[in-house]
Amino acid sequence: MLSCEVILSKSALEHNISLYRKLTSETTKFTAVVKSNAYGHGLLEMAGLALSAGADLLGVNSLEEAETLRAKFPQATILIMGSIPNLSLRKHKLADSNFWVMVSRLEEMEELSTLSPAPKIHLKLETGMSRLGLDMIQIEQIADEIKNRKLKLSGLATHFASTEDFTEHSFSMKQLQKFLEGVKVFQERGFADLILHCASSASAMLFPEARLDLIRVGISMYGLWPSLETKLSLSMMGKDIGTLKPVLTWKTKIQHIQELPTGAFIGYGSTFKTTYPTKLAVIPVGYYEGLDRKLSNTGYMLVHGERARILGRICMNMTMIEITHIPDAKLGDEVIILGSSGHEVVTADDHANWTNTINYEVVTRILDQFPRTITH
Ligand SMILES: *Cc1c(COP(=O)(O)O)cnc(C)c1O
Numbered sequence: 609m610l611s612c613e614v615i616l617s618k619s620a621l622e623h624n625i626s627l628y629r630k631l632t633s634e635t636t637k638f639t640a641v642v643k644s645n646a647y648g649h650g651l652l653e654m655a656g657l658a659l660s661a662g663a664d665l666l667g668v669n670s671l672e673e674a675e676t677l678r679a680k681f682p683q684a685t686i687l688i689m690g691s692i693p694n695l696s697l698r699k700h701k702l703a704d705s706n707f708w709v710m711v712s713r714l715e716e717m718e719e720l721s722t723l724s725p726a727p728k729i730h731l732k733l734e735t736g737m738s739r740l741g742l743d744m745i746q747i748e749q750i751a752d753e754i755k756n757r758k759l760k761l762s763g764l765a766t767h768f769a770s771t772e773d774f775t776e777h778s779f780s781m782k783q784l785q786k787f788l789e790g791v792k793v794f795q796e797r798g799f800a801d802l803i804l805h806c807a808s809s810a811s812a813m814l815f816p817e818a819r820l821d822l823i824r825v826g827i828s829m830y831g832l833w834p835s836l837e838t839k840l841s842l843s844m845m846g847k848d849i850g851t852l853k854p855v856l857t858w859k860t861k862i863q864h865i866q867e868l869p870t871g872a873f874i875g876y877g878s879t880f881k882t883t884y885p886t887k888l889a890v891i892p893v894g895y896y897e898g899l900d901r902k903l904s905n906t907g908y909m910l911v912h913g914e915r916a917r918i919l920g921r922i923c924m925n926m927t928m929i930e931i932t933h934i935p936d937a938k939l940g941d942e943v944i945i946l947g948s949s950g951h952e953v954v955t956a957d958d959h960a961n962w963t964n965t966i967n968y969e970v971v972t973r974i975l976d977q978f979p980r981t982i983t984h
Pocket residue numbers: 641643689767807808809810824825826827828834
């Protein structure tokens with residue numbers, strides 16, 4: 609499908625990873641989180657770029673994503689962070705010593721330890737997110753059982769629930785404390801050399817004590833802030849990690865131009881009526897391609913470095929934008945959906961604000977079928 613194109617900036621990605629490298633010690637591994645088609649950026653393209661920028665691991669949600677990466681990158685270490693449905697039927701696919709699998713239950717550990725070669729097992733501890741993870745009430749018995757049955761354990765992990773949502777971080781600190789108590793239970797039973805990890809983009813930025821042996825960075829690697837609160841928290845702490853650079857530009861071309869008189873209606877539901885003679889450009893991107901329909905009559909794209917506002921409803925495969933004030937705009941000219949043009953910029957955060965969601969969702973919903981092109 610060629611209705612639009614996603615451009616990935618290699619130098620922006622290298623820059624974003626280097627900001628984290630400056631924060632962490634040399635022994636802290638960097639996991640490039642590329643789940644969900646690399647947050648819409650393109651799984652294989654981003655994985656390749658992240659590995660050549662020095663990422664130590666690739667982080668995914670599912671077994672399928674891990675298999676896709678393994679076919680292209682035979683040597684890569686891959687951290688599977690989500691749960692694996694039907695594990696007992698599919699576990700043979702996990703027989704790979706460079707797969708690191710995060711599990712929540714003893715039964716999952718038992719299943720995986722029958723494999724040869726066995727993947728590395730990382731037990732996830734539930735510390736406050738109430739999603740995946742071992743219930744800490746049972747932790748002592750489970751640790752005893754793991755020891756008695758001589759099951760191999762390579763790491764312990766947890767995930768913060770609300771670092772991104774607040775500038776007050778006592779909940780995250782409680783989670784970290786709970787996690788470290790869990791770690792102690794295992795260390796007291798002789799488990800040594802465990803790889804400990806809990807930090808994603810925001811917590812790795814904000815809490816030096818949470819970086820531990822490995823950080824799992826998604827959104828900021830793509831050059832997007834985890835949230836405004838993360839930015840505020842950092843400045844309230846008197847810290848500055850530098851500027852994140854967005855990796856992705858999403859663009860298309862003008863497909864059709866209309867000259868409308870005063871009083872014309874635009875799009876389904878005739879939700880927009882012109883009040884002056886209006887020049888309109890039609891672009892071949894709509895909600896199927898990943899534009900949120902809540903952008904109808906809201907927000908703008910960029911043409912020749914000028915803002916071209918969205919008029920009428922977003923259609924399934926098309927959108928209308930105003931170019932009355934951009935007289936040079938012609939068929940085939942470039943339209944920036946996300947990215948910069950001249951002195952203007954449209955960010956994933958702009959889209960998120962216009963549609964009442966988060967930048968994560970804005971980029972992740974970009975359809976996977978367009979070409980992803982890498983630039984320097
Ligand atoms: C998605 C995910 C991350 C990455 O989070 P960001 O906020 O994008 O950095 C880290 N850890 C786990 C367990 C995840 O699922």
